[in-house]
Amino acid sequence: MDVSLGLWVATILGLCALIAVDFFIGRKPHEVSIKEAAIWSVVWTVLAVLFGFGLLAFKGGQSAGEFFAGFITEKSLSVDNLFVFVLIMAKFAVPSRYQQRVLLIGVLIALVLRAAFIAAGAALIASFSWVFYIFGAFLIWTAWKLIQEARADKPDEEYEENKVLKAIEKRVPSTGAYHGTRLLVVQDGKRLMTPMLIVVLAIGSADILFALDSIPAIFGLTQDPYIVFTANAFALMGLRQLYFLIGGLLKRLVHLSYGLSVILGFIGVKLVLHALHESGVPAPEISVPVSLGVIIVVLAVTTATSLLTSKKNAADAQP
Template identity: 55%
Template sequence: MTPGYVWALTIVAIGGLLAFDFFFHVRKAHEPTLREATIWSIIYVGIALVFGGGVWLLGGSQMGQEYFAGYVTEKALSVDNLFVFLIIISAFKVPRADQQKVLLFGIVFALIARSGFIAAGAFVLEKFAWAFYFFGAFLIFTALKLIHGEISGGDEADEADNVVIRLAKRFIRTTDHYDGDKLFTVENGKRVLTPMLLVMVAIGGTDILFALDSIPAIFGLTTNVYVVFTATAFSLMGLRQLYFLLDGLLDRLVFLSYGLSAILLFIGVKMVLHALHDNDLSFINGGEGVPVPEVTTTVSLGVIVGLLAVTVAVSLLSPRGQALTLLNKFKRESHRYLSSDFAGDAEGREQGYRDLSDLAGRVRQVPRKHLSEGDFDDVDELSERVDAHRRQSIG
């Protein structure tokens, strides 16, 4: 049992980090430089590692391993979340200087939402041991669904146009124009919502969906509520800086979803094995524990780190991974080009067009075995839209 004063000090420290982030980085709208994003990403990861070292020293090796296994898993899931954040922010065309505020809001909302899920999960697992069966089955289902979505080419673009956003646009007076990072502005003498508020609603909604996966996953590694909370919280710290650091590199982790699916599947199986070992359901083995092997925390940590390492290596080094990286870069840059009006920037328009034409040519030269016909059709369709946008900008 973690003492109350330790909880209090931890919460104050995390709140202090968030307040520092807001007042010294986010309050004044600006686009972080690569150097700034790199330095602060390293600092936040360093803080998480030092904290983990303290947990290991004061709480013992078992608790320390549980923290690091949970932290690595939650960090990997958080990086995957950045893909969806990128889609939402791009879809709403949030100005680069104002994206930090959206991201910090997302981090704070995620921490609040996940804290609620942690409290609920801890209560359920303490009162109902059979819940491990449910959580394990849910993670296995989520992993298989994620793999199926990747194989079938599921589109995440709808994340930015969910039912909450559509209802807000229909019943609330909104404008398509930003007014700095303000949530409300005055247009034609009337007070209206800016897209900034809609972006935050979209981010908040997806945060809740992310928590449904991440919280059962970490409870599959440890039931120590303090470890669950701190590993989750520190995995979210620095996510804003990581967004700007990885922007442009996210499309290189083309097989990350497969790696995360394997991790969720592994943890789901681990939870089911634990539930069978401690079984108290009368219709399973007469209410007695089933003699099945249990996966230790050391093995869990090794498997998680190993899966992530293989995922990154295959993404960066395999011919198909390199082909998908090139395709994703073309798609990302095309959408960025299409969202720009190029007012008074004819040189930037033409340079962007030349770069995209070069990228499209390189994608078309990729061997057919590495990309699908649908991928090449997407390149042709996007190229036509870019051509039309260029002609409209000139005219």
């Protein structure tokens, strides 16, 4: 899809305006109610759908289909990422009234990281078609890893800090208590970091790992940087509200990892077939409608089976 510089600028300005609105909503620390989370989750989803229909009207069905396939995939991966956010919040005992600020900062970090990864991925794809083999193999490996983790069945697994975060905590003096949403404070003439900054760094480092999975996945559905970026942006915009809306539901999505592994494996195979096709090998190409259909069906089936299994387990647990 041919995208002018003006459209890029208008899109980025529009997204910045939405981020400003999101920041305005969550500027005052408070506990997010289910009603508030539900309303804004619907708002962000409607905005994404309207954007997709805008692509349909002005750029055609191919672009719209790629956007919706990318948006649904990225949204699904974001839901899986919420499991890690829940563990991080619990690990550092983040007060509920501050959690929405942590998530807002995490979304901003994710957007910046995704933009950098997308630019790098687009440059690689434009210069080296064999990159599709690497992306495809990586997604297939990630799918297998997800299956292995799901079969391990560790519901009480805790968040483990990475080496970088541990090094920062060891070398940088910090306070033992939260000071509102402040990241740094000055005490006795010394600048100290607060637990809020540690949590933000934990979320940011997790965002890097999430981007490594999601960017190759969406490049398997479309090679258009504009669609890749906007699908990621809209998927992330409602992540903060989604956290509070389905926080209690996350534990019931027991088969989500299996569903995501199927989707990532499918996209990985799609990328390998595309790479073979680009290399001159007569390999079949998987169309956007087929990709979108597979993604929707897999998510619908795994969500239904997850809820049924959770309901059955709850019934069996009752005396």
